[in-house]
Amino acid sequence: MVSKLVLTLRKVIEQRLKQELRGISVKDSTLPQVVFDNSEIAKFIQKHNLSQPEITTLVIALVPHVSPEFFSNIIAEYLPNGGDFPEFGCVKGKNHRGLLPTGETVLYIISGHDIEKRMEMAKMFEEEHLFAQKGVLHIEAVPAGEPKMSGRLIMDDEFVDLFTSGKISSPKLSSDFPAQRISTDLKWTDLVLKEKTLDEIKELETWLNYNEQLMSEWGMRNKIKPGYRVLFYGPSGTGKTLTTCLLGKYTGRDVYRVDLSMVISKYIGETEKNLSGLFNKAEHKNWILFFDEADSLFGKRTNIRDAHDKYANQEVSYLLQRIEAHSGLVILASNMKGNIDSAFTRRFNAFVEFDAPDASERLKLWQVYMPESNKVSRTIRLEQLAKTYELTGANIVNIIHYAGLLTIKDKNTQLENEALMAGIRKEYKKEGKILQK
Structure with a gap:
């Protein structure tokens, strides 16, 4: 299916270039109808009922990953003697030797020089659009003063994997993604907790299973804050991590334990940057984020005595904002409830105590x-x-x-x-x- 879409995209681009560079009139510059198969990209297109411009944009973002020379070859064919072609909007990458598409590339291929249509097509990159809501693709941020659409068109790595190999690879622990997927082969029957703790865990399971239905079918998305924030507290070894893994296992969600040693930095602004990358990656993924031994990052703020205290408190404030805006389940684990800053605890949806076993x-x-x-x-x-x-x-x-x-x-x-x-x-x-x- 991908190869068919790439071939039809080439025809679309050639139509546009024939019109612009050779004066040959064309009626439309969107993908012609393609017979869909059972591939993941076909399923995605059909599930979300994508329009022709949206399909075109999807394929433009994907094509550098499957045909690196795609844009370079087309430009060379129509500009054999070289020369600048700013309307097409492609840019060079750091390692990639070919051309990479930008937002301007999309607007030109679909809309040419039709300003009204270009403005309409630019809405595909707004936060309310499916592409942003599902975290499929986005326009890379550009330096201040440069046109927004001149940023590179970037497809999320997971969707690249899904559309090219049919499965999504889990992100690996790194400085860019300071979290690691955790799981368990155990069952709920292997978890030994007090009855009141198990009842509270069942409430979390209910949220994970039915919250999306409440938001969508009952129209509550604009009335209820997104996400769910929970504090697990109690002595070490009482089942906080296992409980988190079981919640993920039985609700079909991946659990990622955040490595706080890779998040916290002594350099000003680096902690916020690391957190931003983590939450951006987790957005719209239905993951459970698990902050184990969270005291080091979510602990009580101090009185400001010097610049270090000031920036440490800023880190906590930034984290509070990101957690409140996150649409998924965030679980913080601590040995003691009192160790967590009250600014966080006021915004928690639930507290679950894990007592030492009798x-x-x-x-x-x-x-x-x-x-x-x-x-x-x-x-x-x-x-x-x-x-x-x-x-x-x-x-x-x-x-x-x-x-x-x-x-x-x-x-x-x-x-x-x-x-x-x-x-x-x-x-x-x-x-x-x-x-x-």
Whole structure:
């Protein structure tokens, strides 16, 4: 399908150039009707009922990724002796050796010199248009004073992947995208939480499943703030990350854990830049953004004593604005609710407390994470372990992991109580606790 669209785009451009450079009259400069197949780009065009100018724009943005020499060859054919052709609007890239389309390229191909039509076509690049709403393509920002339409026409990498390979590749952790996709193979039944916490989690699941229907079918988009902001708070290892992963798994959403070490910068303006790139990439993606150990970025603002404090507070204010404007679910995780700046907490939709497990919950955790029964000695009393040792779910997983490795190392066939106790001592020592004998 893409190759057919590229061929028909070439015909459209040739029609325009024949009219402009050779005086040959043409009736229209949009893509002729194409028989659609089952490709992703065809599905996208049909699903959103794109107009001919919109299809033309979509293909113009995509073509450098599938035919790098496309625009250069056409210009060379019609201007064999070289020369400047500003109406066509293409620019050179930093690494790309061919020509790259701009907003002016789109307007020229579709509208020629018809000013009224050019103004009408320029609306495709406004925030209210489908292309911006879905994050499909945009015009790159230009230096102050230069025409907006002279910016490069950029298609989002994910849509390039979708239209060319049929699937979307997850963005990789980098300085430009300081977040990493996380997931789990566990199920809701593996999550051990108090009943009140589970009820609050179900409310989040309800928002994820039905909010878009409320906004669209009930016409509430202009009446309710976009997005949902939640604080998960409680001791480390009590299930905050696992809960986030399960929410994503059972609502069909990718979960991205933000790496705050890559976000926060000592250089003025860099933190805001990193955050801006993250939220811009996440917009319209239906992702869940998870800020683990969020205190470092969302902590209480300080009194202004010097320039550093001033800019640190500006970072918090900027982040507050971006989170409020974000249309998806944002989850902040902290060990203590009081560590988060009140400016954020006032705007949260929900607070979910993750308590340290009591004895009955610790027993469930031991039972969930222990190996198959034939690998466990019958002398082990999980009820006694759960009652005696105050551990979190993460502690228990670490203990069983460590004990299992010791068992294999010692060439034993079953997990014994002695190996579990070695793991418990290790976890207590790690957290600075004293193990009562």
